[in-house]
Amino acid sequence: MIQVQELSHAFKIGKKGKEKQVPVLKGLSFSVEKGEIVSIVGRSGSGKSTLLHIMAGFLKPDKGIIEVNGVKTSVFNEAESAQFRLANFGFIFQNFQLMPGLTAFENIELPLKLRGDNKHVRTQKVKDILQHVGLTDVQKHYPNELSGGQQQRVSIARALVTDPPIIFADEPTGSLDSETEQDILLLIQSLNQTRGITFVIITHDDTVAETANRIYRMHDGELVERGVTHAI
Numbered sequence: 001m002i003q004v005q006e007l008s009h010a011f012k013i014g015k016k017g018k019e020k021q022v023p024v025l026k027g028l029s030f031s032v033e034k035g036e037i038v039s040i041v042g043r044s045g046s047g048k049s050t051l052l053h054i055m056a057g058f059l060k061p062d063k064g065i066i067e068v069n070g071v072k073t074s075v076f077n078e079a080e081s082a083q084f085r086l087a088n089f090g091f092i093f094q095n096f097q098l099m100p101g102l103t104a105f106e107n108i109e110l111p112l113k114l115r116g117d118n119k120h121v122r123t124q125k126v127k128d129i130l131q132h133v134g135l136t137d138v139q140k141h142y143p144n145e146l147s148g149g150q151q152q153r154v155s156i157a158r159a160l161v162t163d164p165p166i167i168f169a170d171e172p173t174g175s176l177d178s179e180t181e182q183d184i185l186l187l188i189q190s191l192n193q194t195r196g197i198t199f200v201i202i203t204h205d206d207t208v209a210e211t212a213n214r215i216y217r218m219h220d221g222e223l224v225e226r227g228v229t230h231a232i
């Protein structure tokens with residue numbers, strides 16, 4: 001489903017004329033199969049977010065090939081990447097990234113508006129998803145009127161509402177207490193099983209990593225497979 005081949009990326013830092021290259025990804029190759037939950041662990045600064053940004057097409061790599069469902073996305077320009085993202089990827093972030101001026105319902109509805117769905121289709125889809133993630137009762141609440149776990153459910157619902165085959169999650173439970181973390185991990189597993197969504201999860205946390213079918217560790221710019229926790 002996702003194939004990453006010989007991916008290299010370095011950031012330039014320092015003053016113009018005296019820039020230094022800092023290599024972050026060094027010829028990294030790995031793949032994610034359809035229907036898997038894959039987690040990527042590694043110490044802070046090891047390049048996990050850089051890898052996610054490249055896979056999602058936010059950042060162009062210096063070298064390497066990325067294919068998603070047989071489509072070579074690494075050659076896309078910005079507009080092509082944005083269009084591909086809207087159709088294929090959902091995102092979940094540690095700090096939820098909800099729009100503070102929109103209700104839970106409106107936050108979830110937003111990607112459907114961006115894609116041009118009509119009001120009737122939007123309402124139906126948002127209602128279905130609210131029920132699936134257990135938020136029907138708080139749909140009119142604004143983000144600051146929701147708990148952390150509820151806000152993360154809204155952001156998961158927003159990621160799901162366009163039916164993307166792949167969801168990227170960057171520290172999805174990083175701001176939650178351990179009980180709420182467990183709820184969110186169970187929700188991710190259930191969405192993986194009932195909807196067949198593929199998840200790529202970046203995390204520091206071993207409990208989160210172990211939700212995955214496969215764990216990779218970022219080490220010295222490459223990914224090393226750390227083990228299969230439970231095969232799909």
Ligand SMILES: Nc1ncnc2c1ncn2[C@@H]1O[C@H](COP(=O)(O)OP(=O)(O)OP(=O)(O)O)[C@@H](O)[C@H]1O
Pocket residue numbers: 011012013024042043044045046047048049050051
């Ligand atoms: N825009 C940038 N310009 C220069 N250096 C950058 C930039 N973005 C990231 N880096 C550097 O690249 C390295 C990898 O960063 P990245 O954010 O991918 O790590 P990470 O593993 O996700 O870390 P964390 O777990 O702390 O989020 C770090 O050394 C960081 O300082």
